[in-house]
Structures are given as structure tokens and as C-alpha cells.
Amino acid sequence: MDLVSRAGEGGAECPSCGGVFYDADTLRALLAEVRDAPDAAPYSRPPLSLNDPVQYLRCPLCPEMMNRHNFGESSGVIVDICNKDGVWFDDGELAQVIAFCASGELTKSEKLAHL
Numbered sequence: 425m426d427l428v429s430r431a432g433e434g435g436a437e438c439p440s441c442g443g444v445f446y447d448a449d450t451l452r453a454l455l456a457e458v459r460d461a462p463d464a465a466p467y468s469r470p471p472l473s474l475n476d477p478v479q480y481l482r483c484p485l486c487p488e489m490m491n492r493h494n495f496g497e498s499s500g501v502i503v504d505i506c507n508k509d510g511v512w513f514d515d516g517e518l519a520q521v522i523a524f525c526a527s528g529e530l531t532k533s534e535k536l537a538h539l
Contacts, residue, residue, distance in 0.1 A: 442515030445484050451511055458525045467527035469500035485509040499524040
């Protein structure tokens, strides 16, 4: 998979499928900026289809298979994570995760995890 750097945003994009890959530090910085956005719209979970086949992906940076996780434990956005290199977002998933974070839902789920 040939990735192209996303100038100004960090991360790298696949021109053929529209997916993006972020290392953990760059993603944390991006979401920290979004998390503090004023007046964000309420979050609406994407529909989940149990009929879609589950497909595991290889990390675009190393040969390891990535793990699938529900981002923030409650977003409904299933992302692919390489524990060594970062997070893969299929086309459109990064926008959903940004909306989830901007709405304050990530902060709520983090607080609940500490109870």
C-alpha cells in the first residue's frame, strides 16, 4: 500500500481507497484540538451492520495484522489498530471519530472508564 503524506494534518492517506493512517502521537494531538471545539453538534452513532464480513488488515507500515476496536469504546466506529505503529481509518471513519470527540462523548467514556 502506497501512502501519501497529508500535508499540514499529519498522517498518511491511501489515494486509491481514501483510508488514512495516523501514528498514536499525531492522532492524540489532532483529537486534543478537536476535543476542545466549542458548540459541537450532538454525536450520532453510525449504523452497525452485523451482516458485513469482518476483515482484518495488515498494518501499512509493518507486516503485522491489526486489531479491530470500537473507538472510545462507544463511538460505533470500528478502527484498525497496530499496537506498534498507529491507527488505520477507512474512508469516512476519521470524520466520524472527530465528530465523536468534538461532541464530548470521548471525554464522557473516559470518565466512565475510571469509575
